[in-house]
Amino acid sequence: MAYVALISLGQILEQILNLDEYLSMSLLEEQKVKDLRGNIAFIQIFLEEYSQNGGEAVHSLEIRIRDAAHKAEDIIESRISNQFVSEPTSPGAWRLLKQMISALTNMIPARHHNQDLQLVLREIDLIVEEVMMYMNSCRVYDWQRSAASPISSSQRADSSKVRMVGLDDDLIQIKARVCGESSKLETISIVGMGGIGKTTLAKSIFDDPSLGYYFDIRACTTVSQNYRVRDILLGLLGSIKMLDDGMDQESNTKLAERLHKCLKSRRYLIVVDDMWDNKAWDDMRLFFPDDDNGSRVLLTTRLSEVAVYADSCSPIHQLRLLDQYQSWILLTEILFPGKSCPPELENMGKKIA
Structure with a gap:
């Protein structure tokens, strides 16, 4: 299930953020991990609202969401989990995790084993864009139907x-x-x-x-x-x-x-x-x-x-x-009509705006 896969991936990202005191991530690296977590939370909200009655378009997106989330989780776990289980305090384990953070945040060029991770992260970005387009198209349809x-x-x-x-x-x-x-x-x-x-x-x-x-x-x-x-x-x-x-x-x-x-x-x-x-x-x-x-x-x-x-x-x-402030207000009204933006999505949303 796409929703369950997103929850699992989100938990891994949360664990990475909780290791910040050991990793000494830069502010930019930390923010990019938070943005990725925000993407995951945004897609979860979309599934909560549209998965039941979305038809073929939403079903197709759900398959892509599930596959991308599983792939990202598998890549991260296969590179990190085994070594941390066997050598949780070794310098090599921490070095490997820091390399993974760099791949997650695009702070270094993708090469070797990190290329596949950056590809799946790009797929998640594309899914977010398509989700936003779908949500906007639904609101246009609702207008025509109400007319x-x-x-x-x-x-x-x-x-x-x-x-x-x-x-x-x-x-x-x-x-x-x-x-x-x-x-x-x-x-x-x-x-x-x-x-x-x-x-x-x-x-x-x-x-x-x-x-x-x-x-x-x-x-x-x-x-x-x-x-x-x-x-x-x-x-x-x-x-x-x-x-x-x-x-x-x-x-x-x-x-x-x-x-x-x-x-x-x-x-x-x-x-x-x-x-x-x-x-x-x-x-x-x-x-x-x-x-x-x-x-x-x-x-x-x-x-x-x-x-x-x-x-x-x-x-x-x-x-x-629109200026930056107006763009942000408009985006929150479109995505969360009558509600405030969840705090975990705010940084990502302001960048989109």
Whole structure:
């Protein structure tokens, strides 16, 4: 089991830290061992939250986690344990352990028998990155699902407060444009690097209860790199409660007609999240009628050229980078919503931020 393997590896790292008075580790070496232990604790939290209902993606990650943890533990124990059992106070045993610490912390180049250890530690780093991506994608899905479900004004107000870190000015500016006087259909693009807060900002505007009085219809969809037009159509129809039994059997053309008819002559706000190329916009722009009634499309993308292509007359809203403190607060809100970061993960988390 992946979780048990992580506990065992974590205990070994804890034992190494407890030997610090004999090893005389540098502060940097000690911190790197603590960071590795933090990685292990972070992955444990992920398994606690997602292993039961995560599906194939989580199952695949669990296998990699289990294998990496077992491999790391086997390597460390095979290099250290036997010699410490037979010669616990010998200089050679302590020298071997100090070499292992250097390999664990990448303080010396990997060579000979330490190469395999550094390879498995790199695998653990990659797993942490994929876990973070998975957790973020789950929260985007939860947003889309909540948009397609009945929700009260108070619930929307509460959800709009989630993870708004360093974006207050951006929220005010974009909301002013969304509710601006221009009657022409406008596509407002939020542009910035991955993880900077584009989806958070778009979600906060979408969920703003005051916009329920301004727009007749609100709907959202996530496009991503490997999109399907059919998924976009079904997602938008579901978001506006227009997806009836049997519609999933209809052609894309019929679904597009239904969506266009539903939006026609009504003021709407459509959020199009995570668009990656111009073709995606070409595939969906005709869904959205322009009836000169103040309708808006709010688009998020990493690419300025996609934003310009979607609406060359509409100024791009470029998100600035967060400072170090804001990045740390945002990361804790994403990974531990409504909770504080566990102390053993704080140093690792601040480095990630």
